[in-house]
Amino acid sequence: MTGAEPIWNPMMLSYPPNDRTGLRQMLKRLLLSALAAATIAATPALAIEPDPANWPAVVAKARGQTVYWNAWGGEQRINDYIAWVGTQVAARYGITLEHVKLASTSDAVSKVVAEKAAGRSAGGTVDLIWINGPNFASMKQNGLLFGPWAESLPNFRFVDAAGNPEIRRDFTVPTEGLEAPWDRAQIVFEYDGTYVKAPPRSAEALLAWAKANPGRFAFPDPSNFLGATFLKQVLSELAADKARLLEPANDVDFPAATRPLWAYLDALTPALWRGGRAYPANSAELRRLLADREIAITLSFNPAEASAAIANRELPDSVRTYVFDGGTIGNASFVAIPFNAAHKEGAMVVADFLLSPEAQLRKQDPAGFGGFTVLAAERLPPDMRQAFAGQKRGIATLSTEELGAHLPEPHPSWMTRIEAEWKKRYGAR
Amino acid sequence: MFRFAPAATILLVLGPVAAGLAGTVLPAFGYLPALGGTALSLDPWRVLAGTPGLDRSVAVALIVGLSTTALSLAVVLAISAASYGTVAFAFARRTLSPLLAVPHVAVALGLAFVMAPSGLAFRIFATFTGWPDRPPDLLIVNDPWGLSLCAGLSLKEIPFLFLMLLAALPQTDADRSLAVARSLGYGRVAAWLKVVVPRLYPQMRLPVLAVLAYSVSAVDVALVLGPTTPPLLAVRIVQWMSDPDLALRFVAAAGAVLQAVLVVVALAAWRLGELALSYLARDWLIGGTRRAGDAAIRGFAAVTGAAMLVVLPLAAYSLVAWSFADFWTYPQAAPAAWTLRNWTGEGARVGHLLANSLLVALLASALSLVLAVGWLENDVRRGREYAGSAALWIVYVPLVAPQIAYLPGIQILLVRAALDETLAAVVLVHVVYVLPYVFLSLSDPWRTFDARYRLAAAGLGASPDRFLFRIRLPMLLRALLTAFALGVAVSIGQYVATALVAGAHWPTITTEAIALSAGGNRRIVAIYALLQSAIPFVGFFLALAIPAIVFRNRRALRGAG
Numbered sequence: 001m002t003g004a005e006p007i008w009n010p011m012m013l014s015y016p017p018n019d020r021t022g023l024r025q026m027l028k029r030l031l032l033s034a035l036a037a038a039t040i041a042a043t044p045a046l047a048i049e050p051d052p053a054n055w056p057a058v059v060a061k062a063r064g065q066t067v068y069w070n071a072w073g074g075e076q077r078i079n080d081y082i083a084w085v086g087t088q089v090a091a092r093y094g095i096t097l098e099h100v101k102l103a104s105t106s107d108a109v110s111k112v113v114a115e116k117a118a119g120r121s122a123g124g125t126v127d128l129i130w131i132n133g134p135n136f137a138s139m140k141q142n143g144l145l146f147g148p149w150a151e152s153l154p155n156f157r158f159v160d161a162a163g164n165p166e167i168r169r170d171f172t173v174p175t176e177g178l179e180a181p182w183d184r185a186q187i188v189f190e191y192d193g194t195y196v197k198a199p200p201r202s203a204e205a206l207l208a209w210a211k212a213n214p215g216r217f218a219f220p221d222p223s224n225f226l227g228a229t230f231l232k233q234v235l236s237e238l239a240a241d242k243a244r245l246l247e248p249a250n251d252v253d254f255p256a257a258t259r260p261l262w263a264y265l266d267a268l269t270p271a272l273w274r275g276g277r278a279y280p281a282n283s284a285e286l287r288r289l290l291a292d293r294e295i296a297i298t299l300s301f302n303p304a305e306a307s308a309a310i311a312n313r314e315l316p317d318s319v320r321t322y323v324f325d326g327g328t329i330g331n332a333s334f335v336a337i338p339f340n341a342a343h344k345e346g347a348m349v350v351a352d353f354l355l356s357p358e359a360q361l362r363k364q365d366p367a368g369f370g371g372f373t374v375l376a377a378e379r380l381p382p383d384m385r386q387a388f389a390g391q392k393r394g395i396a397t398l399s400t401e402e403l404g405a406h407l408p409e410p411h412p413s414w415m416t417r418i419e420a421e422w423k424k425r426y427g428a429r
Numbered sequence: 430m431f432r433f434a435p436a437a438t439i440l441l442v443l444g445p446v447a448a449g450l451a452g453t454v455l456p457a458f459g460y461l462p463a464l465g466g467t468a469l470s471l472d473p474w475r476v477l478a479g480t481p482g483l484d485r486s487v488a489v490a491l492i493v494g495l496s497t498t499a500l501s502l503a504v505v506l507a508i509s510a511a512s513y514g515t516v517a518f519a520f521a522r523r524t525l526s527p528l529l530a531v532p533h534v535a536v537a538l539g540l541a542f543v544m545a546p547s548g549l550a551f552r553i554f555a556t557f558t559g560w561p562d563r564p565p566d567l568l569i570v571n572d573p574w575g576l577s578l579c580a581g582l583s584l585k586e587i588p589f590l591f592l593m594l595l596a597a598l599p600q601t602d603a604d605r606s607l608a609v610a611r612s613l614g615y616g617r618v619a620a621w622l623k624v625v626v627p628r629l630y631p632q633m634r635l636p637v638l639a640v641l642a643y644s645v646s647a648v649d650v651a652l653v654l655g656p657t658t659p660p661l662l663a664v665r666i667v668q669w670m671s672d673p674d675l676a677l678r679f680v681a682a683a684g685a686v687l688q689a690v691l692v693v694v695a696l697a698a699w700r701l702g703e704l705a706l707s708y709l710a711r712d713w714l715i716g717g718t719r720r721a722g723d724a725a726i727r728g729f730a731a732v733t734g735a736a737m738l739v740v741l742p743l744a745a746y747s748l749v750a751w752s753f754a755d756f757w758t759y760p761q762a763a764p765a766a767w768t769l770r771n772w773t774g775e776g777a778r779v780g781h782l783l784a785n786s787l788l789v790a791l792l793a794s795a796l797s798l799v800l801a802v803g804w805l806e807n808d809v810r811r812g813r814e815y816a817g818s819a820a821l822w823i824v825y826v827p828l829v830a831p832q833i834a835y836l837p838g839i840q841i842l843l844v845r846a847a848l849d850e851t852l853a854a855v856v857l858v859h860v861v862y863v864l865p866y867v868f869l870s871l872s873d874p875w876r877t878f879d880a881r882y883r884l885a886a887a888g889l890g891a892s893p894d895r896f897l898f899r900i901r902l903p904m905l906l907r908a909l910l911t912a913f914a915l916g917v918a919v920s921i922g923q924y925v926a927t928a929l930v931a932g933a934h935w936p937t938i939t940t941e942a943i944a945l946s947a948g949g950n951r952r953i954v955a956i957y958a959l960l961q962s963a964i965p966f967v968g969f970f971l972a973l974a975i976p977a978i979v980f981r982n983r984r985a986l987r988g989a990g
């Protein structure tokens with residue numbers, strides 16, 4: 001098993017959250033295996049039909065279609081936003097939008113894979129998927145996506161595709177127009193101001209704080225994307241040669257390159273929640289631990305989550321967020337259309353609406369979804385630019401300036417090895 | 430027509446399972462062309478064997494499975510022995526059955542909230558003593574030996590076994606046997622253990638084995654309460670399957686095969702225990718001792734009963750309280766403020782979801798009940814009334830084989846048949862899981878039905894059909910309704926199968942609950958757990974109420990208690 005080039009990368013496992021999803025992930029993978037010969041045998045030329053360049057024809061054909069949008073359904077605020085999108089596309093384009101609520105994006109991938117394995121190359125039941133990272137990589141790799149179409153969307157002009165590296169590389173995987181961006185996320189640390197006056201703004205400071213406050217910091221089991229991302233965050237900060245992380249890992253220098261991480265974790269683990277003898281499963285559990293005052297500092301992949309949770313009475317209003325001075329890891333998420341979707345025109349029109357300044361502005365509303373826009377301010381019409389600038393953020397949400405720059409992603413092979421090594425060192429005690 | 434029931438049943442249950450199972454065994458031995466595995470090899474097993482902490486994952490799973498089963502059975506038998514025929518028994522009957530309606534995960538979450546250092550127990554203590562002001566950092570939930578997992582599983586399995594006991598009891602002639610034994614001077618407990626249990630247990634064996642198989646491979650409950658460093662084997666399989674390193678999929682497949690073997694080992698170990706116990710107990714059974722550990726067993730029953738009487742209401746309170754909670758944190762034992770907002774927010778959404786769930790559950794349970802009755806009646810007519818046909822074991826395969834191994838195969842099968850996204854597909858997949866439980870619940874009462882009724886009816890000139898519809902089915906009304914209600918509960922609780930098959934067109938309360946639980950908001954999780962419990966709750970209530978009304982002037986048919 002060792003030496004095999006990993007195709008997916010746990011760092012890619014990201015927002016939308018796939019917590020509590022192992023089971024379905026697994027089903028998806030079993031299904032992928034069932035594809036086996038079928039995928040290899042037939043690599044169809046990508047005939048782009050319908051053609052997104054002929055946009056009026058797409059809009060005309062979309063009228064009357066029912067679009068099944070498979071999207072993570074764990075948050076009613078987000079579900080409400082999707083419902084609002086439904087009312088808008090119904091009024092403007094005559095499209096009926098059905099939100100298929102998923103516990104995990106991989107559920108939708110499983111469905112498409114099953115359809116492909118069963119030979120259903122048209123009339124598929126999934127029209128649009130909220131996706132990024134590993135699910136996108138697997139669908140792209142297995143020829144399960146329709147496109148390219150995303151960069152032909154009329155509203156794509158508001159996106160700075162050349163200047164923003166997130167738009168064309170989804171966790172290092174080139175998007176190639178197979179998915180349209182619609183939301184952004186970044187690692188933030190959440191802390192309860194009742195117990196933490198000056199939050200630790202670096203990995204070293206966090207270690208010192210944890211030692212002084214044993215049991216009050218937790219990160220999820222690294223089998224979960226958020227837990228894996230925490231390890232990645234620490235490594236990116238402590239590695240002697242940061243540029244080395246951008247190249248594939250190998251047996252020769254893996255031990256040396258990751259030594260600072262293990263030294264750090266050796267020191268941190270005894271000071272973790274439960275002394276590292278148990279780990280929270282996912283970000284939902286972290287939020288509950290923070291609310292129950294079991295822990296005082298944790299992390300999240302959604303900078304607006306804390307504000308929304310405070311408004312929703314899930315977290316005490318003493319909770320605030322911050323990022324490390326050296327920066328934190330961030331990413332974008334997308335919508336994609338399966339190769340066999342029954343309503344591709346409707347799906348493209350919905351994706352285009354999602355990219356409209358109006359829809360993006362509403363999405364960023366802290367009282368609603370709270371998801372950051374993927375549009376570039378300088379490309380917006382002046383009135384919309386003002387509207388975005390004037391929008392208030394939630395009580396615990398950082399400004400764009402405070403969030404700062406993202407850290408670069410290490411090459412995927414690092415994470416695979418780090419997770420295996422973590423399990424060896426701390427996962428079986 | 431009864432001839433076809435077994436074949437149809439096997440096809441419906443085993444077809445999908447077999448279709449998917451091959452997808453696990455082959456990769457376990459390195460064959461998976463999609464990932465370059467074109468030759469058989471033992472590499473996956475080597476990697477599996479080299480996994481850090483695997484021995485622990487396997488051992489704890491085995492310990493948890495066996496101890497959960499032994500504990501649940503012991504509690505059920507002890508409480509029955511100590512209280513049969515008393516008010517306490519009637520109380521247990523009324524209060525335990527409804528618990529069956531609550532999904533496993535909801536019970537696990539409720540228990541976790543009661544036991545955790547920031548949970549209800551500590552909050553109540555802290556409310557009165559003012560200490561500790563912050564939750565202590567104690568490893569109670571997720572303990573490395575699976576004690577909290579065992580407790581959580583037992584809370585769900587005790588009501589299940591108790592219901593199975595109630596369903597089997599009328600066939601054991603318990604009342605008259607006990608009366609005779611008591612008149613010979615045997616104590617209440619001794620009489621129960623010596624004359625009722627030896628006839629009762631064989632009828633409960635299948636449910637007990639189902640509990641064992643479930644407890645060894647439970648994933649959902651283990652994710653909430655089970656150990657994490659390392660997790661149990663079943664949880665590790667799930668993690669391997671979702672690991673970004675695709676090579677681990679071979680290991681996951683090998684793990685799934687190991688999980689199946691583990692279940693078989695557990696079943697074999699249990700069987701050995703049965704044999705040993707029955708051998709050791711033989712002399713004691715016929716030795717004539719009139720009192721047999723009465724005090725100890727009564728004590729055990731009292732302690733466990735009391736524990737459940739404390740924990741269950743607290744867990745139920747936590748679910749209900751969360752559903753109405755505004756902000757609620759440690760050390761408050763009750764929410765700082767109450768609100769209807771949580772419910773009004775969800776109320777508008779759930780109507781059609783409940784309707785879909787109910788429709789699926791009713792259809793799946795009805796189909797399962799018809800197939801089960803057809804099969805059992807066929808056995809009777811072919812003279813296999815007591816033994817049952819050996820093929821009956823096939824029906825229980827879905828209970829033993831790890832779900833994860835064959836569900837993807839089922840999905841592909843349905844798409845091929847263009848049945849996906851249809852009501853029929855959802856119902857058929859539910860039948861795979863509902864049917865075994867319906868059988869489980871029905872077959873023993875059916876087979877132990879006094880054969881003399883049939884002879885008497887035949888002697889009076891009644892046809893087999895007339896006997897079935899006029900005598901047997903009405904007399905087995907309680908067992909039929911219990912089986913049906915159990916089927917409904919199983920259907921409502923089906924997480925993975927529903928999510929996989931129901932898709933976009935048949936969203937149910939369960940698919941919605943799965944999606945929303947991913948967000949982790951306790952209020953929402955509580956609301957959906959309560960809604961999910963509502964349908965089976967009504968089912969079990971009717972299963973108890975209808976026989977009581979129908980048999981209001983048929984004392985012997987009302988059953989014991």
